[in-house]
Amino acid sequence: MLFINDLSFAYTRSKILKSISLTIDNKDQIIALLGPNGAGKTTLLNVIANYYQKHTGHITREDYKVFMLPxxxxxxxDMTVNSCLRDFQELYQYFNRERAEQMLNYLNLDFSKKISDYSKGMKEQLHLVFALAQDVDYYLLDEPLAAVDPLTRDILIDLIKRYRRPKSVVIISTHLVQDMEDLFDEIVMINNGQVILYKTTEELTREYSGMDLDSIYKEVNRHVNAR
Structure with a gap:
């Protein structure tokens, strides 16, 4: 379980996160962390990953293992896929080389090719592969679906569904939610450094009957911005 109570974080005088309280049980779920640019999504992920430690409030992680994809x-x-496999095995305690190779073979990638020689879409896939190959409890993925074409996005989504460690939690920060109801089990919405909503996707679509997730996201934020 991830338990956050009254968490705040600031750069100098600029407060990024404001009294956030959030409890996430590990239910083998994929969670969307939704919010406009500047809402505090990346900062929250960095705090959860324990990269940002000078915060106020309380966070309990129950000794979970985490990997954050920036x-x-x-x-x-200048690395090749082969050198990535070798070095990740040396550098990361929870790296599962067998699962990494399964994903690379699934994508039909050339292990001897340099990262620089791949297209932008293929580079995005490679970075996700080496993140999902970690045997961790929480995957924190910061905007992995932004700035990619629809085909690449579908491949990234398939990798997340198919190859993440069983009984793990995936938290994906994004502002792109069109046609994503089938990916997310739960939704956290953040605006202006505050959590404004945390519900299951099923609860949201039932509450906002007839609206897709993209429309619900816009509607919730409209109400918040109108206050």
Whole structure:
């Protein structure tokens, strides 16, 4: 279980997160962390990952293992897929090489090819592969679906569904939710550094009958911004 109580975080005088309280049970679910740019999504993921430690409030992680996929390239461009497999096995305690190779073979990738020689879409897939190959309890994926074409997005979604560690929680920050009801089990919405909603997708679609997730997201944020 992830338990957050009255969590706040600030850069100098600028408060990014404001008294956030959130409890997430591990139910083998995929969670959308939704919010406009600047809402505090990335900061919240960094706090959960324990990268940002100078916060107020309380967070209980119950010794969970976590891997965060940032919204930028984290694998050196001059590495080959083979060298990534070798180095990740040395550097990351929970790296599962067998599962990484399964994903790479599923994508039919050339292990001897350099990262720099792949297209932008293929690089996105590679970065996700090496994130999902970690045997962790929580995967924190920061905007993995942004700036990719629809075909690449479908491949990334398939990887997340098919290859994440069983009985794990995936939290995906995004502002792109059109046609995503089938991916997300739960929805957390954040706006202006505050959690404004946390419900299951089923609860939301029942409450906002006849509306898709994208429309619900816009409607909820409209009400918040009108206050």
């Amino acid at each position: 919204d930028m390239a984290y694998i050196p461009q």
